[in-house]
Amino acid sequence: MQHSFLEDPMKQLNRDAYAGFIRRHKKPKELRNASVLCMSGPEMSEVLALWDGLKVKRKNITSVEKGDDEYIELEERVAQEPEGQRIKTEKADILDFLRTTDKQFDFIFLDYCGMFDSDVRQAAYTISRRQLLKENGIVAINIREGREDLVKQSEYVLATEWFDSGITVSFDDIGTESYDIGALEEKLAREVIQEYEKHKKTAEENKDKLKEFRRTSLARTIIYGMFCGKIQTQMPELYPPELIEWTVKSVRKMYAKVNELTEGLLFKREPMFARAYAKNDVDTLMQHSWFMIQSQIAIINHFQKLGSNSNVFHYLEAKARRPYFLQDMECFRYTSQPGNSSMFGAIGLFDQRRDFFDENNIGFYFGKENGTLMIYNGDTRKAQREIKRAEERFYKKAQDRSRRRRGRNNGIVSREILDREIEGIKSRDLRRQGEYIRQYMQFYEAQLKHMETFIPNVRELRL
Ligand SMILES: C[S@@+](CC[C@H](N)C(=O)[O-])C[C@H]1O[C@@H](n2cnc3c(N)ncnc32)[C@H](O)[C@@H]1O
DSSP, rough: OOOTTTTHHHHHHHHHHHHHHHHHOOOOHHHOOOOOOOOOOOOOOHHHIIITTTTOGGEEEEEOOOOHHHHHHHHHHHHHHOOGGGEEEEEHHHHHHHOOOOOEEEEEEEEEEEEEHHHHHHHHHHHHHTTOEEEEEEEEEEEEESSSOOHHHHHHHHHGGGGSSSOOHHHHHHOSSSSOHHHHHHHHHHHHHHHHHHHHHHHHHHHHHHHHHHHHHHHHHHHHHHHHHHHHHGOOTTTTTHHHHHHHHHHHHHHHHHHHHHTTTTHHHHHHHHHHHHHHHHHHHHHSSHHHHHHHHHHHHHHTTTTTHHHHHHHHHHHHOOOOOEEEEEEEEETTTTTOOOEEEEEEEEEEOGGGGGGTOOEEEEEEEEEEEEEOOOHHHHHHHHHHHHHHHHHHHHHHHHHHHHTTTOOOOHHHHHHHHHHHHHHHHHHHHHHHHHHHHHHHHHHHHHHHHHOOOOOOOOO
């Protein structure tokens, strides 16, 4: 067998640091009922040395293991426990498990033995896309670092590029009619070349840059992956199949053009997407940030033409996409003892801010009229109830008033006055909704800003 994770004091320091983070955010009662997905290792070490101490029920823990021998060992270890004290085990690659499970977890801990690579990125996206983390859940990922070859280094670059100022297309830039695909292609081509130059420097001369990538890539990957939420095909009410089809075509065209403008650099730098382009693998193409940008531009233009408020669109889009927002994060670096490998770990707490999306507060929703996608303001049940109560209150008051002025109307209130007042109540309600959406947009923009500039503090763990 390989080295024992149970006997590595450095690994224990890392687990203790994670336990500290968890205790800061979760009450003992929440822990007792929490569900955990982890890669416990064949000795079940993570369960014994972390989750047991936090008093998480074993029956709520699922451990995934891909190694043949390791899985046999894990099963034997689990079988030694009394029946009520057994964790659940799954023989699978963790990414395959994430792609197929239909369970949600409070904690998702991915303790890889290998280096940062596209599987790690895919894991973060998959958790978010498939909504596998519960509200206020915690994700932790560990990887090995040091001695990365050029391919691994380019993974770092890819993971951080979204955070570099200039690479994101801001919605304010887009405008209604000013959106010019040729200009966007040129901008993207320039960025691809700049990124390539940066990468070349990283590999050849700029060792400090590599240090920075090591410090930021994993944390940023987790934050951005979690922020992505569902993809377009999971939101047919907003992105109908025709729009997806159009976006695939337009992203493919853009891909070919930018590749041409960069003299083949794009395909070289992004082999996964180059393959997807060649095979017209839509699922993979859709993971590209250009896809998200293109489809959003199309849909925002559509709503702007109909005169909709773009804040309302963003609010409804986020409601459908369900991103996870970072609340807190810590990063750790340590050197595992027996293996003497450099390890890096990041742990983050995520919240979907579902309080912002409470059905009772906002009555706007997407709908279709004669095949055209529209935004409606249908009053929510709560708003309806409020209006009804206010209506009754107003009617009673008006009746009393009328009775006091004896002789006039005899307590009968004119329908016209009543309607006018009700309109007033309804528009007050609209104002309240508008204020609420503005608050959400402020929160969302602050999150974006924070994400774009995020550089984690990294604690070095020492004995
Ligand atoms: C670093 S060890 C786990 C140590 C453990 N979490 C602890 O705290 O002691 C990683 C375990 O996950 C398994 N593993 C590595 N990569 C995996 C993957 N992609 N899918 C499933 N299991 C994997 C390894 O065989 C190993 O048993």
